[in-house]
Structure formats: structure tokens, C-alpha cells
Amino acid sequence: MKITLIHGQNHKGSTYYIARMTAEKIGGNIDEFFLPRDFNDGCSGCLACLHKGREHCPRSQKVGKIFGAMLLSDVIIMSSPTYVMEMTSHLKGFLEHIYTAWIAHRPEEAMFSKTAVVISTAAGMGMTGVTKSMAKQMFYLGIPKVYRLPFRVMASDWGGVNNKIKAKIESKTNKAARKIISRNGCAKPGIKTRFIFSMMRSFQKNNDYAPLDKEYWTNKNWLGKERPWKHIK
């Protein structure tokens, strides 16, 4: 299996260990990125991606490296420590650069068969909201199956996590990995994805705000009978 592992932080604390452990349990080729090491920007709001294409983003090369790996993988694992009850600014900054690949704009067919795992740790609280938020990002990219793994670690690094919590982490990551392996990393869009897609399809029919989006949907024949998941085996 091909796995893209995106860490929302550079350092190797609890979040890193859990994400890395999950990837290794699933097994396969792991393409690993650290933010901000591999991408360190927030969106500047030029909207070149929306109106001209993602290749016109001033940071398209760096974005393309990570997003390209995501497109080629079966499983995407994204992790972030909880910072002020949110994901890290570095991860959010990267996600801002790929919003034009959302179902609302120009989604990639390849996303509609992938599985994602989103992981967050917090000392006390906020990790469930962070995984919810990361899962939302994955959903709007078209990824049909997202496993959420929030952990209250009550520590500021992996060495400080007690054995009872480590056992819980071990068990939850084992369970998710087993499920992903049994499905070979593949998933099919459910009713929610299909519903949002059909809503966006109606919107695209009358879209005069972002002509590039409408052209994309027209060329894919998604305004006709084609669907991005139709050819998934």
C-alpha cells in the first residue's frame, strides 16, 4: 500500500509517534512530510488557484509535491498536536493551498477511493475538535472513509505518556490499521459524499463566479452522466 504521512509539526513528540506507528502498522511505502519543514506558508489570498489554476499559485511547486504524493497514495495519514484547541497553523496553511481540489471546485477522481486517518493529541482538551476539523478537510477533498484518532495524552511529550494511555493508543491504532488492511486501503463514496456532490453539481450548472470550475465539471461530463467514482473497482 502507498501511504502519505503528513505531520502538522516538525518535532517528534506524541503526535509524531502515533502517526508513524499507525503508518507502520498499515505497512507499505511511506512518503513522509513535516510542516513547516516541507511547507511553510499561509494562503496570500491572490485567488490565482481559483481563477487561473493551482499551477499559478506562487507556491505551486511545494504544494504540488505534497498534494501529488496524496494523489498517488491509497492512504493519507494527517496528524497535528492540538494547539489552542485547533490544528497547527502550518497544517492549516497547507490545507488552504488545496481547497480548489474540494468537491465544491475541482475535485480529483483519485480521491474518491482513498482512506484517510486523522490524528491529534492534546494534553487535556481540544483533540476531538481537531480531528473533526481535519476529517472535514478530507471529506471535502472527496475522500470517502476517514478514521479519527483523537488522544488525550496528559503529557507534553511521548516519554511523559503513561502506560495506560499508551495501551489505549496501541489498541485504537491496531484496530484502525486492521480495518484499513482488510479493505486494502480502498473505500467507496457513501450517501453524504454523493449528496454533497449532487448539491455542488447543481451549483456548477449556474456558476458564473468561477468559470474554471464550471469548465472542469463540463469537461469531466459531471454535469452529464459521469461521476468521479464511477470507474472505481
Ligand SMILES: Cc1cc2nc3c(=O)[nH]c(=O)nc-3n(C[C@H](O)[C@H](O)[C@H](O)COP(=O)(O)O)c2cc1C
Ligand atoms: C502552542 C501550544 C498550544 C497548546 N494548546 C493546547 C490546547 O488547546 N489543549 C490542550 O489540551 N493542550 C494544548 N497544548 C499541549 C499539546 O497539545 C500536547 O502536549 C500535545 O500532546 C503535544 O503533542 P506533541 O508531543 O506531538 O508535541 C498546547 C501546546 C502548545 C505548544
